[in-house]
Amino acid sequence: MAAPVASEEQKFSLKEVLDTFNLCLSENKEVYLEHYVAGWRGLVKFLNCLGSVFGFISKDAVNKIKILVTHMEGENGSQYVTVQSMVKYELDNELVDLTKRGIHPESGCRTLLRLHRALRWLELFLERLRISNEDGKTSVMCSESYNESLAQYHPWMVRKAAGMAFCVLPGRSAFFEVMNVGPPEQVVAMLGEALPLISDVYQITEELYAQHDMLDLP
Numbered sequence: 473m474a475a476p477v478a479s480e481e482q483k484f485s486l487k488e489v490l491d492t493f494n495l496c497l498s499e500n501k502e503v504y505l506e507h508y509v510a511g512w513r514g515l516v517k518f519l520n521c522l523g524s525v526f527g528f529i530s531k532d533a534v535n536k537i538k539i540l541v542t543h544m545e546g547e548n549g550s551q552y553v554t555v556q557s558m559v560k561y562e563l564d565n566e567l568v569d570l571t572k573r574g575i576h577p578e579s580g581c582r583t584l585l586r587l588h589r590a591l592r593w594l595e596l597f598l599e600r601l602r603i604s605n606e607d608g609k610t611s612v613m614c615s616e617s618y619n620e621s622l623a624q625y626h627p628w629m630v631r632k633a634a635g636m637a638f639c640v641l642p643g644r645s646a647f648f649e650v651m652n653v654g655p656p657e658q659v660v661a662m663l664g665e666a667l668p669l670i671s672d673v674y675q676i677t678e679e680l681y682a683q684h685d686m687l688d689l690p
Contacts, residue, residue, distance in 0.1 A: 486651040489514040493669040503555040521650040539583045593621040602663040610641045
């Protein structure tokens, strides 16, 4: 299965994602929401370049990005500069449904948690791609990454559909091609630069949410 051709506007650039996640962290390790969202916009392009296979994830990510941008551009936007400031503001003002779905289904904390979980899946998948052989099966890499991350949060029907979708993934070379970096060795090298940055952002967010007992927000 060949990867579909993307327009210039939709074209994914691994270098752009690398640069964006490089800007995500402040000197004291706070996560800038503006750059986090920009990084996710790049990752959505990556998913969309591979056709409808990842549609169930990319569409949800786009919706979550819109919600976060609404918060960032709203009247309380100054509270949504970093993930840390957002968490403090929403918890202090009781704007998060902590134990059951309530009147804040689009809180910044809940919204970002969904992107956070998906980021882990992408991190695991891209790492498997990075260390894979030329004939490595992307369907296996993607399924294993999904089962280690997002699957636990999805109902059975979604997991079943995802498993079937992964079976028709293009090969490793098609994934490397849509990254618009160059030959495979350059893609591997740039993934080696980008993935630690993504991992740092993920781990800092994970620890923050764990600190506030928010890893299982309804």
